[in-house]
Amino acid sequence: MINVEQGKVNLLGMTLPDMESFFASMGQARFRASQVMKWIHQRGVTDFELMTNIAKDLRLQLAEVAEVRPPSVVYEHTAADGTHKWVLELDGGSRIETVLIPDGDRRTLCVSSQVGCSLDCSFCSTGKQGFQRDLTSAEIIGQVFIACRRDQGDAPRAVSNVVMMGMGEPLLNFDAVVPALNIMLDDWGYGLSKRRVTVSTSGLVPMMDRLGEALDVALAVSLHAPNDALRNELVPVNRRYPLRELMAACRRYLQRYQGPDGGRRRITMEYVMLAGVNDQPEHARELLRLLNDVPSKINLIPFNPFPHAPYQRSSREAVLAFQKILQDAGLTCTVRSTRGDDIDAACGQLVGQVQDKTRRSQRWQQRVAVQEISGGSS
Ligand code: SAH
Ligand code: SF4
Numbered sequence: 001m002i003n004v005e006q007g008k009v010n011l012l013g014m015t016l017p018d019m020e021s022f023f024a025s026m027g028q029a030r031f032r033a034s035q036v037m038k039w040i041h042q043r044g045v046t047d048f049e050l051m052t053n054i055a056k057d058l059r060l061q062l063a064e065v066a067e068v069r070p071p072s073v074v075y076e077h078t079a080a081d082g083t084h085k086w087v088l089e090l091d092g093g094s095r096i097e098t099v100l101i102p103d104g105d106r107r108t109l110c111v112s113s114q115v116g117c118s119l120d121c122s123f124c125s126t127g128k129q130g131f132q133r134d135l136t137s138a139e140i141i142g143q144v145f146i147a148c149r150r151d152q153g154d155a156p157r158a159v160s161n162v163v164m165m166g167m168g169e170p171l172l173n174f175d176a177v178v179p180a181l182n183i184m185l186d187d188w189g190y191g192l193s194k195r196r197v198t199v200s201t202s203g204l205v206p207m208m209d210r211l212g213e214a215l216d217v218a219l220a221v222s223l224h225a226p227n228d229a230l231r232n233e234l235v236p237v238n239r240r241y242p243l244r245e246l247m248a249a250c251r252r253y254l255q256r257y258q259g260p261d262g263g264r265r266r267i268t269m270e271y272v273m274l275a276g277v278n279d280q281p282e283h284a285r286e287l288l289r290l291l292n293d294v295p296s297k298i299n300l301i302p303f304n305p306f307p308h309a310p311y312q313r314s315s316r317e318a319v320l321a322f323q324k325i326l327q328d329a330g331l332t333c334t335v336r337s338t339r340g341d342d343i344d345a346a347c348g349q350l351v352g353q354v355q356d357k358t359r360r361s362q363r364w365q366q367r368v369a370v371q372e373i374s375g376g377s378s
Pocket of ligand 2: 117118120124166168
């Protein structure tokens with residue numbers, strides 16, 4: 001949170017209680033925290049000078065010790081279907097991607113939690129890049145901050161839903177992700193309802209329990225296979241937390257918050273459709289048995305190919321046949337539409353071509369160079 005160069009505290013990633021302690025440590029009233037949070041997250045103000053309900057000398061004092069600094073926007077683009085993508089540069093020069101997907105009344109922001117990922121799922125290009133570093137809470141919430149920028153003329157609720165489905169495994173960056181989620185939910189922050197904030201995990205069982213203890217948000221599990229042999233291959237972390245343990249963790253997560261309505265909540269099971277690998281009718285039937293006692297809905301994701309990927313996207317017929325088997329058995333099963341393909345920006349499929357040296361990424365980098373926008377984001 002401390003910017004070493006300038007020695008300033010970045011208030012962007014601070015939760016309300018942390019900010020209250022910060023103001024208390026300055027000998028100030030705690031209610032300053034909610035005022036400042038509102039300026040930052042609801043009005044998009046980064047300059048303390050503009051926070052006019054704060055006394056002048058406190059504003060000057062704040063400017064000396066603190067800052068509100070989101071990542072810099074190095075590239076942004078809107079696809080033909082309205083999907084908007086930002087490439088953001090972090091301290092140290094790493095780049096991440098954030099995507100906003102409009103769909104009717106919904107505006108879903110797909111947020112990254114790490115640069116790269118250490119878990120190496122076989123179909124994921126983020127995994128293929130390896131792990132670079134965790135994002136700070138300021139860098140995570142900074143993605144929401146940027147997507148809500150008021151100076152872009154967006155409606156006040158510029159983001160209606162957040163899914164932690166960008167780059168990285170959010171539960172491996174728990175200590176930064178949880179504060180960022182709290183700011184998304186906080187009425188002084190973005191005031192998003194807990195049903196509209198989803199954490200997606202590859203299935204880190206102990207961390208799923210910790211998340212359940214810390215927060216009540218929607219959970220998505222990257223399942224991708226109905227048995228351990230296949231899942232070991234696709235999602236290697238399955239060797240540590242096999243399906244039986246994963247399903248038990250899903251049930252615990254749901255039970256924790258079952259309300260008086262009898263727990264209508266369900267886990268979203270993500271299932272990337274890989275031609276001839278996990279998309280056959282017998283896989284669907286095995287999946288039915290696996291999910292028998294876990295309230296869930298299934299989201300079939302068309303595989304997003306990347307250079308040297310060892311898989312192909314399943315045919316439309318295979319996806320529909322798979323979906324029908326699940327639906328006929330009474331399960332909710334949706335097929336994710338591919339979005340923003342012309343800018344490589346489908347949610348959950350951010351490929352980070354900035355990092356690799358394939359021909360596709362070189363073409364893309366040339367585009368970035370042409371369209372590079374100046375001046376960061378504040
Ligand atoms: N690490 C977390 C969240 C980020 S990945 C997780 O694994 O859940 C977000 C989603 O995108 C996951 O369901 C992931 O399996 C999926 N995904 C990754 N690579 C993909 C690809 N090439 N095509 C389609 N979906 C992909
Ligand atoms: Fe990491 Fe998720 Fe990609 Fe697996 S799918 S490598 S957990 S980002």
